[in-house]
Every structure is written in C-alpha cells, then in structure tokens.
Amino acid sequence: MRVCIRPLGIVDASILDFLQASLAKVFGECEVLLPGKIPQEAYNPIRNQYNSTAILENLEAKKGCQILLGVVEEDIYAGNLNFVFGEAELGGSRAIISLARLRPSVYGMKNGDLLKLRALKEAMHEVGHVLGLTHCPNPNCVMFFSNSILDTDAKDWKYCDACRKKLLERGIKVRLDE
Ligand SMILES: [Zn+2]
Numbered sequence: 001m002r003v004c005i006r007p008l009g010i011v012d013a014s015i016l017d018f019l020q021a022s023l024a025k026v027f028g029e030c031e032v033l034l035p036g037k038i039p040q041e042a043y044n045p046i047r048n049q050y051n052s053t054a055i056l057e058n059l060e061a062k063k064g065c066q067i068l069l070g071v072v073e074e075d076i077y078a079g080n081l082n083f084v085f086g087e088a089e090l091g092g093s094r095a096i097i098s099l100a101r102l103r104p105s106v107y108g109m110k111n112g113d114l115l116k117l118r119a120l121k122e123a124m125h126e127v128g129h130v131l132g133l134t135h136c137p138n139p140n141c142v143m144f145f146s147n148s149i150l151d152t153d154a155k156d157w158k159y160c161d162a163c164r165k166k167l168l169e170r171g172i173k174v175r176l177d178e
C-alpha cells in the first residue's frame with residue numbers, strides 16, 4: 001500500500017522525514033509529495049483556526065496514492081469541537097493531521113523526539129480511519145480516541161491485535177515490529 005504525505009503550507013521537514021520512514025515500514029511505501037496550500041476558505045478568522053473538513057475536501061487525490069495524508073502546522077477544528085488533532089474520511093482515501101497541539105513547547109516542555117512520536121500516533125490513527133477502523137476501546141491502541149494530549153501520550157503508536165485482525169480481514173497487512 002502506498003501512503004502519500006502532502007505538507008500543506010510550511011511544515012517541519014524533520015517531522016515529514018520521520019513520518020515518511022515510519023509509514024513506509026508499516027504500510028510498504030510512503031512518499032512525501034511537494035507542498036500544497038491550505039485553502040483560504042478553510043480559515044475561520046473568528047476562531048483563528050482552520051476548518052479541517054474544508055482542508056480535507058480540498059486535498060487533491062494523486063495517482064498511485066491509495067492514501068493521502070495532509071500535514072499542517074496550523075491549528076484545526078471540526079464541527080463544534082474546540083480543536084482536533086486530525087480528521088479522516090472513514091473508509092475513504094484522505095486524512096489530515098495538525099502538529100499545532102502536538103508540540104511539547106505548547107505545554108511548556110522542550111520539543112524533541114516527543115513531537116515525532118506524537119505525529120506518528122496521529123498519522124497512524126487517521127490512516128486507520130481511512131482503512132475503515134473506528135475508535136477502539138483499548139486505551140493502549142492507537143485507535144483509542146484522544147481527548148487530550150495525555151491520551152495521545154499514554155497510547156502506543158500501533159494498532160492493537162483486535163484492530164490488526166480487522167485490517168487483515170479486509171486484506172490489509174501492516175508491519176508493526178520496531
Ligand atoms: Zn479518531
């Protein structure tokens with residue numbers, strides 16, 4: 001399976017490289033595409049945030065990419081939620097994640113490898129939705145719903161055995177060894 005990462009706007013290259021290497025191991029192939037733009041209509045000046053659904057709908061499919069993952073640095077929201085870490089089309093082909101609320105500096109901590117790991121967790125989670133997985137009740141599973149960054153930090157970056165089984169039933173094989 002080929003996952004393509006589309007940075008939207010300026011995105012930390014070290015994070016994109018880490019996601020590319022990690023997702024390539026898990027899904028088989030991963031490529032970072034040329035950066036695109038965040039659509040202006042996605043910006044909500046009252047909230048000073050971007051609407052993730054509007055960004056998602058504007059993500060242009062690319063030939064050869066089964067999954068398209070948009071990555072933004074900007075803060076995003078959806079529906080009546082104050083913010084979201086990401087959004088995906090369940091069983092579709094597109095997903096988006098935001099790094100805005102993953103940065104340890106936002107919580108008064110030093111940035112470092114923690115940001116990479118958090119970005120990978122959010123990417124795995126949203127790609128999981130694209131692959132048809134819904135939220136998982138197992139708090140260690142990456143498909144567990146993150147209400148806050150604490151949930152994200154507490155869970156693993158992997159799909160649990162039950163979620164893996166669901167993927168296998170759909171003919172999707174993933175590699176989750178370290
Ligand atoms: Zn989710």
Ligand SMILES: [Zn+2]
Pocket residue numbers: 136137138141142143144159160161162163164
């Ligand atoms: Zn699970």
